[in-house]
Structures are given as structure tokens and as C-alpha cells.
Amino acid sequence: MKLARTLGLASVLALSAGLAHADSTVRFWYHFDNADNPMDALITAFEEANPGITVEAENVPWNSYYDQLYTAIIGGNAPDAAMVKAFAQPRLVEMGALAPIDDWLASWDATAGLQDNLIDLVKGPDGNQYYLPVQYVVLYLYYRPDMFAELGLEVPTTCEEFREAAKALTRDTDGDGQTDVYGFGFRGSKGGHDHWASFVLGAEGVSLTEGLTSEAGVAGTQFVADLFQKDEVFPPSAPNDGFQEIIGAFKAGKTAMTIHHIGSANGMVEALGDNVSAAPVPECGGGRWTAFGDESTAVLSSAEDPVAAWKWISFLSSAGNNAKFNEATGQLPVVKADSESWTLHPQRFVQATVDSLPFAQMLPNSSETADFVNTIWPTAMQRVLTGDITAEEMNAEIAKLYGG
Incomplete structure (x- = not known):
């Protein structure tokens, strides 16, 4: 009818x-x-x-x-x-x-x-x-062009380049023996699924509804875990960091990269002037995904x-x-x-947005997505970052939610 x-x-x-x-x-x-x-x-x-x-x-x-x-x-x-x-x-x-x-x-x-x-x-x-x-x-990648220039780095276009840049940008700048600048501000609490997705869902055959438990899907989540646990390029607070924390840290010069959209651009410029720019998120697993x-x-x-x-x-x-x-x-x-x-x-922020449109995606329009965003992802991501569960277990939990 x-x-x-x-x-x-x-x-x-x-x-x-x-x-x-x-x-x-x-x-x-x-x-x-x-x-x-x-x-x-x-x-x-x-x-x-x-x-x-x-x-x-x-x-x-x-x-x-x-x-x-x-x-x-x-x-x-x-x-x-x-x-x-x-x-x-x-x-x-x-x-x-x-x-x-x-x-x-x-x-x-x-x-x-x-x-x-x-x-x-x-x-x-x-x-x-x-x-x-x-x-x-x-969403796109915010970065500090002054820090990149100081270290002779290029803006990363792949996950491998991103990891190397983040490691180089994570440093002790005042000589007190403590890291005071981290390569990337990762949003590990509620709302951070878009950060994770940019590193995971670009891989061929991987989405929230299929391929998450494949080798490529698990490798994406493991990549995020390794950035925190092995490379230590996220601030120690990353498992609990939300929007205010990642934006505040970037404005304060405590992180060299983060991910958000143009809604934060004017505040970034007010705090940093020309020392902030933007580019599409890197290619990971053979493709790109952004929210x-x-x-x-x-x-x-x-x-x-x-x-x-x-x-x-x-x-x-x-x-x-x-x-x-x-x-x-x-x-x-x-x-x-x-x-x-x-x-x-x-x-420059308008251009980064337009350049990102060809691979922009939306999460599935389903009742499961509300559970994914509000409970399943933030809980599982925090547990992965702190070592309570594996990347494979996290992806399996999300796949189960979507019927996989």
C-alpha cells in the first residue's frame, strides 16, 4: 500500500x-x-x-x-x-x-x-x-603546521605516515624529562567513535555491518590500541577524553593533531592564529573514511x-x-x-571539508547505531586502550550488535 x-x-x-x-x-x-x-x-x-x-x-x-x-x-x-x-x-x-x-x-x-x-x-x-x-x-584532521615545519614533517596521507609523524611529534619540549606534547588527541570516551572509525572503516570490505572481525578490521582497532599502548602518542587521559578535552589540549599546544569538523575552526584560529591548519584524514587499510x-x-x-x-x-x-x-x-x-x-x-578549513566529501560516510540508520554510539563503542574502546580486552574482542562485540 x-x-x-x-x-x-x-x-x-x-x-x-x-x-x-x-x-x-x-x-x-x-x-x-x-x-x-x-x-x-x-x-x-x-x-x-x-x-x-x-x-x-x-x-x-x-x-x-x-x-x-x-x-x-x-x-x-x-x-x-x-x-x-x-x-x-x-x-x-x-x-x-x-x-x-x-x-x-x-x-x-x-x-x-x-x-x-x-x-x-x-x-x-x-x-x-x-x-x-x-x-x-x-570531519577532518587538524594539525599544527608550525610543529610539522620545525621537525621537517609532511602532513600524513596514510596511516603509516600518520604513526611516524605522531611519534616524532610526541616529545619533551622543555627538557624536564616528561612528555609535554603528544602527537594526537584521541577522543576515547563517548563521541570518539568517529576517531576510531577513521582508522578502521576505510579498509576494504570493513564496515560496522560487515568485515569487522576480518584480519583487516581487527588490524584497524589494533592500530589504534598500539598508538596508545606502544607508541604512547595519545595523552595518558585519552581513554576518558571527550570533546572538551581534545579541543582544549590542541588549543593549548599539548597535542599536535586531532580530528573534528569546521565547527571548531574559528576557536582554533582564535587560540593559535596561523599555527593551525587542516587536511583530510589519512588513508588506512587502502581507503579513507570520515564522518x-x-x-x-x-x-x-x-x-x-x-x-x-x-x-x-x-x-x-x-x-x-x-x-x-x-x-x-x-x-x-x-x-x-x-x-x-x-x-x-x-x-583552508572549507577546502579540507570539501576535499573530504568524496569519502565521507554516515553510520547505519538503525536502532543498533544508538547503542553503538552511546554504550558499546565507548565502553569497549576504553577497555581496549587500558588492556582489559583485545582488539579482536572489541570488534566481535560490535559485530554482534549489528547481527554479525
């Missing part, structure tokens, strides 16, 4: 492409923490360019956003369009709540101007396109005027408008031209 409904809706949308009603109202839900946001100005510009379409935008608090959205859908009072994240897509598709946008994308003259790989990253679980990217971040942070918009299947709703969300992902939208969020525009002229962050 849902498939028939989806196919029927797709046909209707294809026939009505470009034919918005003469007088339409698009109810749009979004979530911005910044109360001083550009939504009113964007709405004014859109309505001037699209006479007869009125946009009513509601800024819904993030901590209740999806509860309210699901409730509104079930109650028959859903908005016509909304901001959405990838983790919600499987449930929204199962509910029959989203309108496919494939035909609109195919005929939209701005599709080619979007950053490469974004459309594929947010493709629906059934192969249809429901999401239109509106902003994003990608993608998403935000998209979608047209709801219950929209009274789906064409008008599409016109609105595509307006938000168009050149110029998308830059204004992202000025309120601190994330990056999805339009190539807007990225090239972006000034909210230094361009």
Missing part, C-alpha cells in the same frame, strides 16, 4: 512539476539555536520572487523537534516542508510521510551546483531521493501544494540563499559557489 502511495505521489508530482497553486501557503518547520537568524529575510526574498506563495516558518526547539514532527504527522497536522536529519529518514519513509523529489532534482537547474556526493549521501533507504541537502559538516554531519529539507507527502513546498526548499539550497541560511548555523553551504566565497571560516 505504501509503495503504491509513493509511486502514485511520484506520478502526480511529475505531472504537476512547476505548477504551484495560484495562492499557496507553505508551512515550514526548522530548528535554529540562534534567535537572530535570517529566516525572515529569506522568506521576504522568496515571496517577492514567487508571488502567490506565502511561507509560514516555525522555529521548533531542537530538544522536542522530532517528537513534535512525528506527532504532527500521525495527527494529520504535519508541516508542508521541514528540516530533517538522516537518522530520521527510515522512520519517515516507513510512515509514508515524505514526498520523493527525484523528478524535481532532475529538472532543477541548480542540482549540478551542489557539492559532489551530497545527494548520494542522503539518498533514501528505498533508493528514492527525499532529502535536499541544506547544510553539512565533515558526515547532515541537515536537509524535505517536502512532506501531506503538503497541500507540494510544488510550492519544493520551490521553497530548493530556494534555500540555491546559490546566495544557502549562504545566508548557513550564516546562522556555523555549518557549510551545500552550493559550490557559496563555498568558494564563504568567509565565516578561513578557507
